[in-house]
Amino acid sequence: MxxxxxxxxxxxxxxxxxxxxxxxxxxxxxxxxxxxxxxxxxxxxxxxxxxxxxxxxxxxxxxxxxxxxxxxxxxxxSAKNPSFSYRPLLAAFLCAAGAGLFCLMSAGLPMFGDPNSPPNSYLSGDYLRNTLKQTLTPNAVTAIIVDYRAFDTLIETAVIFSAAVACLLIMRMNHDKTA
Amino acid sequence: MTFLHLAALAAILALFPVFLYRAAKGPTIFDRLIGLNGIASKSILLLVLIGAVTGHTGMFIDLSLGYGLLNLVGALAIGKYLESKGARAR
Known part of the structure; x- marks a missing residue:
């Protein structure tokens, strides 16, 4: 289903x-x-x-x-295409080049679910074993973000909040100047 | 999974293309806004239903509450933009 x-x-x-x-x-x-x-x-x-x-x-x-x-x-x-005719060809070439680069690079990645890959061999096992015991959170990713790395997340949130406040202040200043 | 779950899931899933068509095709900008809003509210319903079906009610209800808040703020922000733009009918 x-x-x-x-x-x-x-x-x-x-x-x-x-x-x-x-x-x-x-x-x-x-x-x-x-x-x-x-x-x-x-x-x-x-x-x-x-x-x-x-x-x-x-x-x-x-x-x-x-x-x-x-x-x-x-x-x-409304979108207006500039009048050079090689534009679709250029876009197709760039897309193909990007896709080719991705395929080339993904050959070097570890296989999905490989137990010996670097992400699976250091901390992940500890997290998966102990998360439910230590944090009582069924979702391991949520537990890592808001429990093990709580200060990291808190300060990230503070950074994003102050950035948003600064953006709003700058926009408000421009608005006042034009009004 | 009861027949009620299945029927509700099918009905909600069948509504998505309708709203998507309205959002993509709608002659005026308000049609598009309502299409997007409909997709957002149907996704809230879909998440709650999936929570009821799979049994992970807690996670899905939290997610759908967040979506509900976001939906309101997003619709307000777009409405604010339309108000400042003068909402030319196109």
Whole structure:
């Protein structure tokens, strides 16, 4: 059942990605990208990655959609292709080069589930064995983020909060100058 | 997993393409906003249902509460943008 749900969500992700590329104006592309992020977030939640799902929903669906709108408010809301004809060819070449680079590099990665790979051989075992005992949290990733690395996460949050406050102050200053 | 779960899951999953179509195709910007909002609220429902089906109710209810908060803030922010932009109908 969950597999069928995964497949439906993957189809929806693919459909929204294609729609985001093919819709005519950039405002609707931003909306469709928000939908894309929501589908991704549901998929992450289904796979048990609560923190990734939350980040995807906040950053992908919330903040980046808002940033797209703020950028579109400053520019014009329709895509205009400059008139050089080699542009699609260049894009296709760059995509193929990027994909090739990824494939080349992924050959050097350890196999999925390899017990001797560096991420699996140092701390992971300890975390997986002791998380439930020490923190009473069923999700090991959540336990690592908000329990073992609580100060790290707290100070990261403080950094992001102060960055947001600074951005808001700067935008408020510009607003006052123009008004 | 009861028949009720299955029927609710199928209904919610069938609603996603409808909202996606409205968000991608909608003639005015408000159609798109409502399409995105519908997808967001249906994903909240879907998460709660998945929690009920799989038994991990705690995690999924926390996630869906967060999505609900985010949905409200996001819709407000987009509405604020539209207000400042003058919301030309396109």
């Amino acid at each position: 969950i597999e069928i749900l995964n497949i439906v969500l993957l189809v929806l992700i693919l459909a929204s990605a294609v729609a985001a590329v093919t819709v005519p104006d950039l405002v609707s592309a931003a909306f469709v990208l928000g939908a894309f992020s929501f589908f991704c977030a549901i998929l992450w939640a289904l796979l048990g990655a609560a923190d990734v799902s939350f980040t995807e929903a906040v950053v992908g669906a919330g903040v980046s959609t808002l940033f797209f709108f703020l950028a579109l408010a400053q520019t014009q809301a």
